[in-house]
Amino acid sequence: MTNPTLLVAKHTYLSRLKKKSFWWLIISPILLIAAAGLLGYGISYFSNDQPAKVAIIGPSTSREAINQSASKMNIKVSSITDEQSAQSALKKQTIDGILTLHDGQGTLVTQQKAPKIDKDQLQAVLSKLFLTTQAENYGLTARQTAALMTPFSLKTTVQNQSNQQDADNNQAAKAVISVAVTIIVLLIVSTYASLIGNEIANEKSSRIMETLLAASSAQAQYFGKLLGITGLLVTQLLSYVVLGVGANLFGQQIMMVKQALSYLTALTPAFLTYTFIFIIVATGLYLILAAIAASLVNDTSQVSQAMVPVTTLAMIPYVVGLASASNGGNNVVVRIFAYIPFMSQSTMPSLLANQYVNWWQALLSLTISLIALVALAQYGQKLYAKNVLSYSDENILKQLLASFKRS
Numbered sequence: 001m002t003n004p005t006l007l008v009a010k011h012t013y014l015s016r017l018k019k020k021s022f023w024w025l026i027i028s029p030i031l032l033i034a035a036a037g038l039l040g041y042g043i044s045y046f047s048n049d050q051p052a053k054v055a056i057i058g059p060s061t062s063r064e065a066i067n068q069s070a071s072k073m074n075i076k077v078s079s080i081t082d083e084q085s086a087q088s089a090l091k092k093q094t095i096d097g098i099l100t101l102h103d104g105q106g107t108l109v110t111q112q113k114a115p116k117i118d119k120d121q122l123q124a125v126l127s128k129l130f131l132t133t134q135a136e137n138y139g140l141t142a143r144q145t146a147a148l149m150t151p152f153s154l155k156t157t158v159q160n161q162s163n164q165q166d167a168d169n170n171q172a173a174k175a176v177i178s179v180a181v182t183i184i185v186l187l188i189v190s191t192y193a194s195l196i197g198n199e200i201a202n203e204k205s206s207r208i209m210e211t212l213l214a215a216s217s218a219q220a221q222y223f224g225k226l227l228g229i230t231g232l233l234v235t236q237l238l239s240y241v242v243l244g245v246g247a248n249l250f251g252q253q254i255m256m257v258k259q260a261l262s263y264l265t266a267l268t269p270a271f272l273t274y275t276f277i278f279i280i281v282a283t284g285l286y287l288i289l290a291a292i293a294a295s296l297v298n299d300t301s302q303v304s305q306a307m308v309p310v311t312t313l314a315m316i317p318y319v320v321g322l323a324s325a326s327n328g329g330n331n332v333v334v335r336i337f338a339y340i341p342f343m344s345q346s347t348m349p350s351l352l353a354n355q356y357v358n359w360w361q362a363l364l365s366l367t368i369s370l371i372a373l374v375a376l377a378q379y380g381q382k383l384y385a386k387n388v389l390s391y392s393d394e395n396i397l398k399q400l401l402a403s404f405k406r407s
Contacts, residue, residue: 004216008224012199013231023170025191026236030243051076052115053094055086058101065129066099066122091216104130181275182321182346188283189314190307193290195230197303197372200294204388218385226287226377233283254349274362275349282345284321286310288373288380295387318344341372367385 016022051070055078056063067077078095080086089095090111095108097117106126110117218223293306320337337343338351338361347364351357 004220005155005224005227007215009227010219011230012228014151016195016199016228016232017235022232026239030186050115051193052110052117053078054099054110054117055089056079056099056101057081057083057086057097058087058099058106058390062101062129065214069121072114073118073125075117075122078213099351104133125146143348147293156287172239179322181279181349182318185282185345186314186318188279189286190311192229192233192283193286193310193314194309195232196225196287196290197294197297197307198300199225199229200291200388201300201303201306202220204297204299216253218388219381222381222384223377224292226284229287230284233280239278241276263307271349271353274352274366278345278349278366278369281366281373282342284373285369285376286314288376289313292380292387304390311366317343321346321350325391341369344369 012076027106053174054075060081066073066075070077075097078086079091080089080095083098083100086095086098088111090098093111096114097108098121100107100109108117108119108122113205138299177370290307290310293309294303297303297306309317319336319345320334334347334351337346338357344365348362349355352362
């Protein structure tokens, strides 16, 4: 790598690093995630159902047994014990329901807008009461009754998981990563493609590109800008790594942070490193396309037009990734996309996280993207050198297609 290239990379990196817009780019996703977390917590906190107030008409022993497990069923046992008073209270809406028990059968009547009652828990408690009563009627001893009511014990484990909690966290993390990587890549590609597009457009519109090329070369300008913008991406991703480590060290006392980190621990460092590298490589591919397209603009007003082919291409893996997040491993199209550069970054990490592919397949996909990155970088440098001093009023897309044909 030549010194002029490093100088351009340094200038591009530092000039953008000093701008408030770049730091806002880093902070804004964190603020959005924090706001979403607080909003979700607030909704959950204020929407917690109050227990349903239920009058129980039946034996006092049954009422006492249900009262002991009331919190599990989300109910509160009313002091009303006769049916006439209960029906009157239900009409006045001073209670939420009536549970009538008689001869091993039960009937639950509730208001239409009554808080939700855990009917499975209620069924379990009533079944236990019924079995106890039947055992007494058959003359069974307390020991025999206890043995009869002992539930069947079934233990479940997941291979390569230390405990069931880790397994649950792993599944939750895999479900999230399937969607998260797809969205993150699209946001990063859109943002950094626009950055390099504006970087080149600013120099062309101010007509200083000729001076820059006279002082260095098109190759130095091209690779320098790519390295500089990629450096900003690495800085952003490393910032999140540092914040994650800090949250892990100092945020364990905060319940919401601790719960979020419990899911992230299910993802191995190898997988996170792989995804980190893949995002950089994939973004590099799109940055090259963005640099080629931006070399055709005349001023900054044409940047958005020049970026349309890049963002359109990035939308394809985004749509496929979201559409196949639940069962991507069984989709032939997704499996093919997992090995195609520009597409694989939104599919292969998801397949790897959900264990639809092995590590050698994941590394093969990454290797293919790396080879494509090197080849496209060399090819793009030639197009950049041809187009960067061109000032045409023709449609950007037509110019782009024509430049590919000429090469």
